[in-house]
Amino acid sequence: METIADIGRNARTGGYRRDAWSSADLELREWFRGAAAARRLDLDEDRNGNLWAWWGSPTVPGVVTGSHLDSVRDGGAFDGPLGVVSAFQAVDALRARGFRPARPLGIVCFTDEEGARFGVPCVGSRLLTGVMPAERARGLTDDDGNRLEEVLAAQGRSPAALGRDEETLGRIGMFVELHVEQGRALAVPVGVASAIWPHGRWRLDFRGRADHAGTTALSDRDDPMPAYASAVLRARELAERLGVLATFGKVRVEPGNANAIPSLVAAWLDARGPEEAKVRRLVDELTQDTDVICESWTPEVAFDVPLRDRLAGLLGAPVLPTGAGHDAGILASAGVPSAMIFVRNPTGVSHSPAEFAEPADCEAGVAALATVLEDLCRA
Amino acid sequence: METIADIGRNARTGGYRRDAWSSADLELREWFRGAAAARRLDLDEDRNGNLWAWWGSPTVPGVVTGSHLDSVRDGGAFDGPLGVVSAFQAVDALRARGFRPARPLGIVCFTDEEGARFGVPCVGSRLLTGVMPAERARGLTDDDGNRLEEVLAAQGRSPAALGRDEETLGRIGMFVELHVEQGRALAVPVGVASAIWPHGRWRLDFRGRADHAGTTALSDRDDPMPAYASAVLRARELAERLGVLATFGKVRVEPGNANAIPSLVAAWLDARGPEEAKVRRLVDELTQDTDVICESWTPEVAFDVPLRDRLAGLLGAPVLPTGAGHDAGILASAGVPSAMIFVRNPTGVSHSPAEFAEPADCEAGVAALATVLEDLCRA
Numbered sequence: 001m002e003t004i005a006d007i008g009r010n011a012r013t014g015g016y017r018r019d020a021w022s023s024a025d026l027e028l029r030e031w032f033r034g035a036a037a038a039r040r041l042d043l044d045e046d047r048n049g050n051l052w053a054w055w056g057s058p059t060v061p062g063v064v065t066g067s068h069l070d071s072v073r074d075g076g077a078f079d080g081p082l083g084v085v086s087a088f089q090a091v092d093a094l095r096a097r098g099f100r101p102a103r104p105l106g107i108v109c110f111t112d113e114e115g116a117r118f119g120v121p122c123v124g125s126r127l128l129t130g131v132m133p134a135e136r137a138r139g140l141t142d143d144d145g146n147r148l149e150e151v152l153a154a155q156g157r158s159p160a161a162l163g164r165d166e167e168t169l170g171r172i173g174m175f176v177e178l179h180v181e182q183g184r185a186l187a188v189p190v191g192v193a194s195a196i197w198p199h200g201r202w203r204l205d206f207r208g209r210a211d212h213a214g215t216t217a218l219s220d221r222d223d224p225m226p227a228y229a230s231a232v233l234r235a236r237e238l239a240e241r242l243g244v245l246a247t248f249g250k251v252r253v254e255p256g257n258a259n260a261i262p263s264l265v266a267a268w269l270d271a272r273g274p275e276e277a278k279v280r281r282l283v284d285e286l287t288q289d290t291d292v293i294c295e296s297w298t299p300e301v302a303f304d305v306p307l308r309d310r311l312a313g314l315l316g317a318p319v320l321p322t323g324a325g326h327d328a329g330i331l332a333s334a335g336v337p338s339a340m341i342f343v344r345n346p347t348g349v350s351h352s353p354a355e356f357a358e359p360a361d362c363e364a365g366v367a368a369l370a371t372v373l374e375d376l377c378r379a
Numbered sequence: 380m381e382t383i384a385d386i387g388r389n390a391r392t393g394g395y396r397r398d399a400w401s402s403a404d405l406e407l408r409e410w411f412r413g414a415a416a417a418r419r420l421d422l423d424e425d426r427n428g429n430l431w432a433w434w435g436s437p438t439v440p441g442v443v444t445g446s447h448l449d450s451v452r453d454g455g456a457f458d459g460p461l462g463v464v465s466a467f468q469a470v471d472a473l474r475a476r477g478f479r480p481a482r483p484l485g486i487v488c489f490t491d492e493e494g495a496r497f498g499v500p501c502v503g504s505r506l507l508t509g510v511m512p513a514e515r516a517r518g519l520t521d522d523d524g525n526r527l528e529e530v531l532a533a534q535g536r537s538p539a540a541l542g543r544d545e546e547t548l549g550r551i552g553m554f555v556e557l558h559v560e561q562g563r564a565l566a567v568p569v570g571v572a573s574a575i576w577p578h579g580r581w582r583l584d585f586r587g588r589a590d591h592a593g594t595t596a597l598s599d600r601d602d603p604m605p606a607y608a609s610a611v612l613r614a615r616e617l618a619e620r621l622g623v624l625a626t627f628g629k630v631r632v633e634p635g636n637a638n639a640i641p642s643l644v645a646a647w648l649d650a651r652g653p654e655e656a657k658v659r660r661l662v663d664e665l666t667q668d669t670d671v672i673c674e675s676w677t678p679e680v681a682f683d684v685p686l687r688d689r690l691a692g693l694l695g696a697p698v699l700p701t702g703a704g705h706d707a708g709i710l711a712s713a714g715v716p717s718a719m720i721f722v723r724n725p726t727g728v729s730h731s732p733a734e735f736a737e738p739a740d741c742e743a744g745v746a747a748l749a750t751v752l753e754d755l756c757r758a
Contacts, residue, residue, distance in 0.1 A: 015589075015634065074589060074634035074642070116636055182594035199593055201637050210394075210453060210731035213626035213649040214578055214702035215561035218619055220727060225627050229611035236605050240597055247592035248604050250637040251630055255394065255453035257495055258580050258629040258647035258674075260730035263453070268637035270592040295637075323593035348599060351639040352589035 001077060001085050001362075004031055008071065015074030015353035019142075020112030020123070021151050028069040028081075032109045035088050041107065046168040047161040048127040049111035049152070054104055055091060061173030062104030063376045065090070065369060068113035068124075068327065075114070076355025078180040082343060082362065084109055086178045090370040101377035103173065110327040117142045119201075119268075120296050125327035129334035130164030137162055174307060174337040174376065177328035178369050180357050184348035185320050189364035192312045193303055193340035195321045196329040198279055199272035200297035204231065204290045210255055210263035221261055225253075228265040231286055235269065238282045244273025245323060246282055268295075272323045276300060301329040304337040311339050314375055315368050324350075341368055380456060380464050380741075383410055387450065394453030394732035398521075399491030399502070400530050407448040407460075411488045414467050418474075420486065425547040426540040427506040428490040428531070433483055434470060440552030441483030442755045444469070444748060447492035447503075447706065454493070455734020457559040461722060461741065463488055465557045469749040480756035482552065489706040496521045498580075498647075499675050504706035508713035509543030516541055553686060553716040553755065556707035557748050559736050563727035564699050568743035571691045572682055572719035574700045575708040577658055578651035579676035583610065583669045589634055589642035600640055604632075607644040610665055614648065617661045623652025624702060625661055647674075651702045655679060680708040683716040690718050693754055694747050703729075720747055 008016050008024025018024045029051060036043045036053035044052040056062065067083025087107040094101075111124030118140035126132035138149035138159050149159035181191065208224035232248055239246040250268040269286065273279045276299060283292075312319050320342070332338040343357050343365040357365075387395050387403025397403045408430060415422045415432035423431040435441070446462025466486040473480075490503030497519035505511035517528035517538050528538035560570065587603035611627050618625040629647040648665065652658045655678060662671075691698050699721070711717040722736050722744040736744075
């Protein structure tokens with residue numbers, strides 16, 4: 001973790017800005033290649049930009065672990081990198097004890113898990129599995145108007161090659177992602193995931209008419225800001241009533257002048273909960289009178305029960321659900337037997353510079369992952 | 380107006396983005412120099428970046444007209460440029476009828492009237508008059524973190540030279556600014572300003588703690604967005620009750636991830652009204668529990684009464700107040716006899732791509748300005 005601690009760190013906030021395909025992300029990708037080379041693992045980049053480091057040739061389906069290296073904006077050090085770093089450390093631990101895997105063992109770094117730049121999370125795993133059409137990915141646009149296909153082409157990648165990748169998918173016999181837990185749900189060092197709540201992201205467009213803030217009578221205004229404000233308060237009220245989560249974390253105001261009434265307030269609603277029907281009800285009630293685009297929706301993902309039970313048994317660890325989306329959830333929904341190991345988060349803070357896990361818990365996570373990989377690669 | 384119609388125009392919105400010292404602004408400044416040269420007017424740029432075109436050497440205080448060429452973001456074609464273009468046209472009209480001014484006649488283009496980029500309006504006239512300290516101007520920062528002093532230095536200007544400029548001020552015997560009216564207060568082609576409402580801009584910082592949108596229980600959240608939303612609704616309510624105007628037209632959310640609870644909602648409040656005490660009351664009530672910075676405050680400006688009456692008499696025009704700030708207001712508050720001529724706005728829309736004035740009304744404006752300049756320059 002220390003060797004990448006300075007990459008993409010914002011000096012003012014102390015948080016990380018590791019947007020997909022930014023210079024920080026490219027530096028992290030180079031670090032991944034270096035970590036693989038140092039361990040004599042075979043490196044491969046698939047057609048969707050995901051990186052793979054193999055111990056043993058993946059001519060038959062292997063056991064894969066890993067996570068992602070990109071971050072939300074001003075995110076913490078653990079969300080993503082902990083799973084990749086722990087994967088390399090687990091390989092080191094297995095080698096130190098002389099273990100030789102009977103099946104290929106892969107470490108993956110999925111591309112653009114957070115969606116901080118192009119708005120859609122888990123782009124790498126969604127493309128790999130075909131959950132997201134390549135055409136949609138190519139047209140994703142960042143806040144500066146750059147299309148993903150242009151960004152990829154500028155990095156020497158082939159946007160035309162994006163899309164479901166049977167060859168790479170065929171190499172993943174099962175997938176185990178280690179991740180820092182993101183609430184305060186875990187009272188012991190490690191746990192095993194049961195399910196990912198249904199969750200989605202919607203863009204709500206509140207439209208009005210731009211006008212002069214100093215000369216337009218209140219009665220002459222078509223100001224979308226009060227409508228947005230009402231939606232924020234209503235979302236909180238509905239979330240409490242329905243037992244779900246609702247968040248407005250991103251807002252764009254046009255034209256964005258302090259002295260002009262807005263023509264548009266575009267606001268992103270993140271909504272999740274244990275029950276799909278209740279999440280849907282919140283979104284429906286909030287968007288009755290508003291232009292809305294669903295940017296992403298992931299139904300509940302229940303992880304593979306035999307694999308989950310095998311991990312929980314091996315580790316003597318509790319089983320718990322999470323509200324956070326992960327590449328493991330995308331793979332699971334595409335039929336890959338998948339599981340997650342969570343490392344305790346003492347404060348519950350995540351997606352924040354203050355995100356933290358105790359070093360001893362991180363070491364327990366590595367040990368747990370090594371135990372699991374050893375078991376899964378034995379036969 | 381047609382020769383500058385394409386400069387800084389946003390193809391998507393149809394509005395103008397003519398930030399101070401942007402390439403669009405530099406192009407407009409070049410246009411001003413060309414328009415002055417074509418009329419054999421003497422061009423001068425003062426220490427604060429304002430441009431002056433003189434008919435007759437300003438060795439004694441002259442009569443000055445003009446306005447600004449920068450725009451709010453996605454602003455209209457008229458706010459600013461109409462006053463500059465009409466000034467050149469009025470000079471043409473005076474020359475066509477063989478008039479020779481007995482006093483120097485100047486046309487000014489004030490720099491950065493809108494404050495779209497650095498957040499403070501009327502920077503050129505505030506610096507010229509010393510209303511704004513040079514030190515504060517040098518440290519103004521745009522959204523990309525560029526300081527005004529760096530931007531000026533990059534354009535070959537001398538940031539050290541900013542500040543109150545007695546020599547230039549001494550050349551302004553009086554100032555008449557023509558401007559499109561910005562509400563629906565004018566039922567005839569031209570009017571004369573009585574006063575500018577007291578107005579100001581405040582930045583409110585609603586602070587919370589960044590956290591994961593999918594894993595943080597509602598009860599564990601410190602989310603500043605609902606507090607901001609409540610302030611928006613309360614502002615509207617107070618504005619209606621107090622008979623003032625309040626607008627939130629610019630918002631910045633940090634970290635700005637759709638899947639993260641914000642750590643900060645920074646929101647800019649624009650408040651104005653006919654009575655200072657009521658504007659103050661609204662701001663005080665809204666900001667009781669919030670970090671607030673006053674970015675600008677301009678008390679009521681009553682324009683010079685003899686000059687106002689002279690213009691109203693010459694033009695047979697009605698006299699009306701406005702809620703919009705102008706460089707003429709800054710000069711008036713600094714003791715320069717100043718006046719404004721308004722051109723009718725049929726829809727009342729301003730600071731918007733839809734801003735409009737009828738060509739016949741614009742021509743009436745030029746004729747009125749020529750009449751006024753002829754009268755003021757006769758003796």
